Amino acid sequence: MSANYLDGLNERQREAVITLQGPVMIIAGAGSGKTKVLTTRIAHLMRNGVDAFNILSLTFTNKAAKEMKERVEKILGSNEARNLYIGTFHSVFARLLRSDAPKMGYPSDFTIYDADDAKSVVKTIINELNLDDKHYKPNLVYNRISAAKNSLIGPEAYQVDYYLQQEDQRASRPLTGKIYDLYVKRCYKNGAMDFDDLLFKMYQLLKGFPDVLAKYQHKFKYIMIDEYQDTNPAQYEIVKLLGAVHENICVVGDDAQSIYSFRGATIQNILQFEKDYDDVKVVKLEQNYRSTKSILGVANEVIAKNKGQIEKNLWTDNVEGDKIKLVRTNTDNEEGKSVADTIAELKLRNHFANRDFCILYRTNAQSRSFEESLRRQAIPYRIFGGLSFYQRKEIKDFIAYLRIISNSRDEEALKRIINYPVRGIGKTTLEKVAIIANDQNITFWEVLERASEFGFKGGTLEAIANFVIMIQSFRVMLDKHNAYEVAVQVGKSTGIVKELFNDKTTEGLARYENVQELLNSIKEFTETPTEDGELLDDKSLGIYLQQITLLTDADNTNDENSDVVKLMTIHASKGLEFPVVFNVGLEEGLFPSGLSINSREELEEERRLFYVAVTRAKSRLFITYANSRYRFGQLQQNEPSRFLEEIPEKYLDRSYAGGGLRNSGAMGGGASWGNMFDKRKAPGAAAGPSRPAQQEPRPRVISSPTAANHTPSANFTADDPATMEVGMDVEHQKFGFGKIIGLEGAPNNRIATVMFPKAGGEKKIMLNYAKLMIVRQ
DNA sequence: GGGCGCAGCCTTTTT
DNA sequence: GGCTGCGCCC
Numbered sequence: 001m002s003a004n005y006l007d008g009l010n011e012r013q014r015e016a017v018i019t020l021q022g023p024v025m026i027i028a029g030a031g032s033g034k035t036k037v038l039t040t041r042i043a044h045l046m047r048n049g050v051d052a053f054n055i056l057s058l059t060f061t062n063k064a065a066k067e068m069k070e071r072v073e074k075i076l077g078s079n080e081a082r083n084l085y086i087g088t089f090h091s092v093f094a095r096l097l098r099s100d101a102p103k104m105g106y107p108s109d110f111t112i113y114d115a116d117d118a119k120s121v122v123k124t125i126i127n128e129l130n131l132d133d134k135h136y137k138p139n140l141v142y143n144r145i146s147a148a149k150n151s152l153i154g155p156e157a158y159q160v161d162y163y164l165q166q167e168d169q170r171a172s173r174p175l176t177g178k179i180y181d182l183y184v185k186r187c188y189k190n191g192a193m194d195f196d197d198l199l200f201k202m203y204q205l206l207k208g209f210p211d212v213l214a215k216y217q218h219k220f221k222y223i224m225i226d227e228y229q230d231t232n233p234a235q236y237e238i239v240k241l242l243g244a245v246h247e248n249i250c251v252v253g254d255d256a257q258s259i260y261s262f263r264g265a266t267i268q269n270i271l272q273f274e275k276d277y278d279d280v281k282v283v284k285l286e287q288n289y290r291s292t293k294s295i296l297g298v299a300n301e302v303i304a305k306n307k308g309q310i311e312k313n314l315w316t317d318n319v320e321g322d323k324i325k326l327v328r329t330n331t332d333n334e335e336g337k338s339v340a341d342t343i344a345e346l347k348l349r350n351h352f353a354n355r356d357f358c359i360l361y362r363t364n365a366q367s368r369s370f371e372e373s374l375r376r377q378a379i380p381y382r383i384f385g386g387l388s389f390y391q392r393k394e395i396k397d398f399i400a401y402l403r404i405i406s407n408s409r410d411e412e413a414l415k416r417i418i419n420y421p422v423r424g425i426g427k428t429t430l431e432k433v434a435i436i437a438n439d440q441n442i443t444f445w446e447v448l449e450r451a452s453e454f455g456f457k458g459g460t461l462e463a464i465a466n467f468v469i470m471i472q473s474f475r476v477m478l479d480k481h482n483a484y485e486v487a488v489q490v491g492k493s494t495g496i497v498k499e500l501f502n503d504k505t506t507e508g509l510a511r512y513e514n515v516q517e518l519l520n521s522i523k524e525f526t527e528t529p530t531e532d533g534e535l536l537d538d539k540s541l542g543i544y545l546q547q548i549t550l551l552t553d554a555d556n557t558n559d560e561n562s563d564v565v566k567l568m569t570i571h572a573s574k575g576l577e578f579p580v581v582f583n584v585g586l587e588e589g590l591f592p593s594g595l596s597i598n599s600r601e602e603l604e605e606e607r608r609l610f611y612v613a614v615t616r617a618k619s620r621l622f623i624t625y626a627n628s629r630y631r632f633g634q635l636q637q638n639e640p641s642r643f644l645e646e647i648p649e650k651y652l653d654r655s656y657a658g659g660g661l662r663n664s665g666a667m668g669g670g671a672s673w674g675n676m677f678d679k680r681k682a683p684g685a686a687a688g689p690s691r692p693a694q695q696e697p698r699p700r701v702i703s704s705p706t707a708a709n710h711t712p713s714a715n716f717t718a719d720d721p722a723t724m725e726v727g728m729d730v731e732h733q734k735f736g737f738g739k740i741i742g743l744e745g746a747p748n749n750r751i752a753t754v755m756f757p758k759a760g761g762e763k764k765i766m767l768n769y770a771k772l773m774i775v776r777q
Numbered sequence: 778g779g780g781c782g783c784a785g786c787c788t789t790t791t792t
Numbered sequence: 793g794g795c796t797g798c799g800c801c802c
Binding site for chain 2: 060061062088089090091114115137139195196198199259260262263362363364365366385419422426427549550551552569570571572590591593594595596605606609631632751763764765766
């Protein structure tokens, strides 16, 4: 234990740490040691006799939570910190809801629907209502529902809210409220909560059950909220309820870094905090330890353009540092090349490692040109964001099995896997199931269990019965086996693992490896003791599932072991820092986004986003933009971002990266720059060690050999499906020769499993469609 | 069932 | 430009 953990703090930080009682607001400028203050404060609470079980600390990302817990542990030199309630709003509430969800009619193993699941439910409902999906786009409707929930507006309130109704009328979606209502009911029936429900239901739980509220008010004597500027009304109300008795609420944030209003965050929460409680102690952390004077100077100049901020003056003792490099290129590809070239050069000259670099963009779609140029330079990189591991199809499929085992009401999971792998329960059957389920108001699973009552017959009934028995056998296993053992059995019994193993295509191999990785992660989960004091011995499937749904790709950003250049959106970079930062795509329409320039509020949020981007850099900052780039498959001319004009010239070192030419003039309305160099687009014209310009096409995944052209035998004629039997050698027009190793399905709709040694292994063939010729019986 | 081609969407950002 | 979902074929 380090006794003098207070020594390393500056005066302000110290003040923030030792003020333990009552409401405290810490305004923490970028790079001002916020995490240090938060963690030290928690440690200090515990040193002063506060039980870890009584401290609740809410963060925005899992990564931030993990880091905090580790740092508290380090200060304390003990594992007491494991008893702290530190986590994201979503994960902590999911945990609390586990014990109390049954009070509201949900199973304690309720499923958490991610955005994909939720949109799928919305889509189903739109279809069921026979609404035209030109107007009722699932995506937009879902966003609308999400926004309502984040403002604690339920379906009833929604449908009588004048302004909401007006908006929906104007958008030609008058029935959005109706969809919302049905959506909520459907999720309930499915025993599922979406991300927003974790907040909304938590709120309803506290509001509706005074004993529960009292329990948690008593439990959480000290509450700390990180990134308070990004909280939404639901989070705000919950915090207010939980803290109402002790009022030991410490919020930390920076209004200048509020960038999540699109998700319902209200910057007002932080601006108004002083009015919410009596005697709020406000501490401002204004010394920046991260960046050079130049970088911070730019940041301050930019953010000064925003109105209505909490007054502060961010300063640093650090060196002046280099000017900010502002690089213009002709195209997005050249932008990528310029960045990759610069990275290569800095590595060579200044001995930077790959991990010292980060490329920050406004939208995920911008990553492509950088990926290509980095690959060409053989610079290892990793993209954060985008599809997380758990969103891959093969992983979602596998997890769907675990979900339906854990929660039989989970209709979305059931739909995913009822016919994967193929078992003869097709679209028609599923439609019948859906109709019966809606009609009788029972779950899909119940319909399947009682399939014979509902008139399913023959092969279909048999297939359903087998499926039901299989899932039930997994459930029985749960009593005596942990999540990993059940998962392994699922892989075996369903044949998924074998099927993926037999697929020898490149993609198939990757899928197989991913599933293996999933199994490993489940194993790891069952073998690691939970940090969660109350659930120490429970390593059940339900907990595992709830946990992984709340995991993001960005949570792995701190993987210090891998020496790679990082690519991510600015949003994902919040809270991180890098020696060298490239802030790319500074163009009108892109950054600020064309969708966010219609009001002062929107534009100010874009500017805060730019502020966040600038303040990620420690020693070197590059800002780049291109005259033209491909968007939507079309070449688009762009003007330089208005934010560039807000940077005083003295901070900038301008250059043009197309041919090493210098542009000396000020930015006299970028339009004139447009065509100057257009004609010299030849690949070799670019600066740098131009290789003999063989612009190698991007390495592509080789397309699957299953498409390999087998030339059918001259005498090929299809044989009658009814005559096929297991063990026969057959020929397929495309896949070549193979052996039937399985037969299933109704007599009039037989499905053969055939092993094709030369075409990727086992395939399921529907004999009614694909023709097979018997070669040898 | 699944492969293929086409249409339409997407591009704001995520727990 | 890339991805998804859909309808059509075998």
